[in-house]
Amino acid sequence: MFKVENLNKVYPNGTHALKDVTFDVQAGEFLVVIGLSGSGKSTMLRCLNRLHEPTTGRILFEGEDVTHVKGKTLRNVRSRIGMIFQHFNLIPRRTVLTNVLSGTLARTGVINSILGIYNEEDKKKAMDYIRIVGLEGKENVRADNLSGGQQQRVAIARALMQNPKVLLCDEPVASLDPATSHSVMQYLKKVNEELGVTIICNLHFLSLVRQYASRVIALKGGKLIYEGKPLDIDENWFKTIYGEEAVEVTID
Amino acid sequence: MDMSTTNENTTPDFLQDKGLTFKKVRANFWALFIDVFMWSYTILVSWKIIYEKIILGLRFPEFSWNQPLIALGAGAVVAIALHMTKLSIGRACMGLMKRDENKPIFREPFMAFGLVIIILTFIAGLFLSQVSIREFLSASGLIGAKRIFTALFNPNFNIIADATFAAVETIYMAFIATAFSLPFAFILAFFAARNLMSGSPLTMTIYSLVRFVLNVSRSIEPLVWAIIFSVWVGIGPFAGMLALMLHSVSSLSKLYSEQIENISEGPIEAMTATGAHPVQVIWYGVVPQIVLPYLSYTIYRWDINVRMATVIGLVGGGGIGTMLMQYQGLAKWNEVGLLVIVIAVIVWVMDYLSSQIREAIK
Known part of the structure; x- marks a missing residue:
């Protein structure tokens, strides 16, 4: 699905956020990225859909080199990659339905999208996804009036409207309470297993990692330092990844 | 994501030093500029308003461009002389003055100087805007005011x-x-x-x-x-x-x-x-x-x-x-x-x- 080779990212202020990161992502897997804040997880995810420009290295998406594509091609690549965010990033003051439909912008014409004209098929699909994420009846509620967990589910539905091959999740549960976190993770698992969408997800809680991930990679100071099964992360690895002082916090 | 939390500092040291020195030079420049301005202003206002208008009682004092220039020169001299003392408003404003944080700020000498400048400005303002209680309460003026107000209240x-x-x-x-x-x-x-x-x-x-x-x-x-x-x-x-x-x-x-x-x-x-x-x-x-x-x-x-x-x-x-x-x-x-x-x-x-x-x- 993704093939990342020697990826480096240096920010204009000189911060070297990613150092020679190389890894593969297989179709259908639930890959979790762990590491401290500032270890480069978000940067890496944003390099994959080119929200951030990689400095050197190569990114292959479905066999196609997407490292430097521009304009229409770039938008086409992005449209095949869904993304959800820590702070949900929904459009404020707009309804749930409008938010979900905004996932189709890449294939809706500019004029039509400004006038709010979507094709019937997409509208039906939007209603279906709203039902799937358990928000039936909330279609016409303003998105900013929903709770955090509900907003994140709207964001999932929006991403699914893109018919994505892969879903990038940037700490999707970091601003949610434990119970809601699990519900959101369950939906992601469902998307992964039932719709066959590959998931790449940044997470903080190892208990969630063990429960949901099929494979884990760990970043530290911008370097990839671990790659393996979630259950293989023992005490030693934990201390390597999070530092000697760290104590594991669980979420249940 | 906050990038500043990364441990490694990739900016070379000399670059940081250069930036720091530049900032310091700039702060010192502005501190001196503020001091010169403050002192020149004080001298000019004291001369034109306090001395010529109040002490000499001139109604229309003569003005020439030499006066502000002389004030500027004298101000610069005083400012440079007193720049390193506690009277320097410029250094206080630019945060270059080391002061005891526990001492109330209004007890600092530069605050007293600041107060003098504000009082001078107030006095100068009274003269320049020709504030006059006598005009305000003059008999003919009051009659005019009464006429206008009566008319205004009878639209x-x-x-x-x-x-x-x-x-x-x-x-x-x-x-x-x-x-x-x-x-x-x-x-x-x-x-x-x-x-x-x-x-x-x-x-x-x-x-x-x-x-x-x-x-x-x-x-x-x-x-x-x-x-x-x-x-x-x-x-x-x-x-x-x-x-x-x-x-x-x-x-x-x-x-x-x-x-x-x-x-x-x-x-x-x-x-x-x-x-x-x-x-x-x-x-x-x-x-x-x-x-x-x-x-x-x-x-x-x-x-x-x-x-x-x-x-x-x-x-x-x-x-x-x-x-x-x-x-x-x-x-x-x-x-x-x-x-x-x-x-x-x-x-x-x-x-x-x-x-x-x-x-x-x-």
């Missing part, structure tokens, strides 16, 4: 039809000025928003240029624009409308662009990530965040424009202001009284309505 209601018509003209003129300024301000605001324009040197140049033009046109009062336009298109509501419109464009652009600068990046990022076209990103990621604040600013602007239209009328911008001007010129105080009432009512109603509407759409 002439015979001209109410004309006054109302002029008031309506003013409100419409303000509305058209606001409406015409809208599209210009809407487009200019995008070019004047730093966060949208910081992408490349070219866009930054456009940004600086637009900001500069807006700042210049805003710093010229609508009253002045009205004078210019009344020569251009002739005296009347059209000239007033153009003046108000120009000023509204620059004010609204600034308010709009600040609103754009304050929006959250989240929805923009999300829309970009869906593969949306840049136009769609703006329409879905930016517009929903700004449309209500824009509306609120625009209504407020209309309210301001109605008030300004009244003033602009005084220089021939049409509407109720021009009417006020004409009756005032003829010293018809009863008619002026009525106009003042009509203006007060419009301003009050507009103010009330606009605040109600702005509250409702928040």
Whole structure:
């Protein structure tokens, strides 16, 4: 699905956020990225859909080199990659339905999208996804009036409207309470297993990692330092990844 | 994600030092500049106002350009001499002075010097604005005031039809000025928003240029624009409308662009990530965040424009202001009284309505 080779990212202020990161992502897997804040997880995810420009290295998406594509091609690549965010990033003051439909912008014409004209098929699909994420009846509620967990589910539905091959999740549960976190993770698992969408997800809680991930990679100071099964992360690895002082916090 | 939390510091040390030295030099320069200015000002004011006006009692002291130059020279000497002492306001302002944080700031010597400057300015102000209790309470003056107030409180209601018509003209003129300024301000605001324009040197140049033009046109009062336009298109509501419109464009652009600068990046990022076209990103990621604040600013602007239209009328911008001007010129105080009432009512109603509407759409 993704093939990342020697990826480096240096920010204009000189911060070297990613150092020679190389890894593969297989179709259908639930890959979790762990590491401290500032270890480069978000940067890496944003390099994959080119929200951030990689400095050197190569990114292959479905066999196609997407490292430097521009304009229409770039938008086409992005449209095949869904993304959800820590702070949900929904459009404020707009309804749930409008938010979900905004996932189709890449294939809706500019004029039509400004006038709010979507094709019937997409509208039906939007209603279906709203039902799937358990928000039936909330279609016409303003998105900013929903709770955090509900907003994140709207964001999932929006991403699914893109018919994505892969879903990038940037700490999707970091601003949610434990119970809601699990519900959101369950939906992601469902998307992964039932719709066959590959998931790449940044997470903080190892208990969630063990429960949901099929494979884990760990970043530290911008370097990839671990790659393996979630259950293989023992005490030693934990201390390597999070530092000697760290104590594991669980979420249940 | 916060990048500053990474342990490694990749900026070379010498670069940081260079930046630091530059900052320090700049701070010291401004500190000295402030000191020189303060001392020169003190010397000049003491000389011209305290010495010549008060001590010598001159009514019209002679002025020559040598005086400020001498003050500047003397000020520079004193400032440099006292720069390193606790009297230096410049070093205090630029944070270069080491002071005991536990000591109350008003006990510092530079605060005393600051107080002296404020007192000098106050005294100079009294003389320059020719404040005179005697004039205020003179017998002939009081009689004139009484005549005007009696007339104002006995407004002439015979001209109410004309006054109302002029008031309506003013409100419409303000509305058209606001409406015409809208599209210009809407487009200019995008070019004047730093966060949208910081992408490349070219866009930054456009940004600086637009900001500069807006700042210049805003710093010229609508009253002045009205004078210019009344020569251009002739005296009347059209000239007033153009003046108000120009000023509204620059004010609204600034308010709009600040609103754009304050929006959250989240929805923009999300829309970009869906593969949306840049136009769609703006329409879905930016517009929903700004449309209500824009509306609120625009209504407020209309309210301001109605008030300004009244003033602009005084220089021939049409509407109720021009009417006020004409009756005032003829010293018809009863008619002026009525106009003042009509203006007060419009301003009050507009103010009330606009605040109600702005509250409702928040």
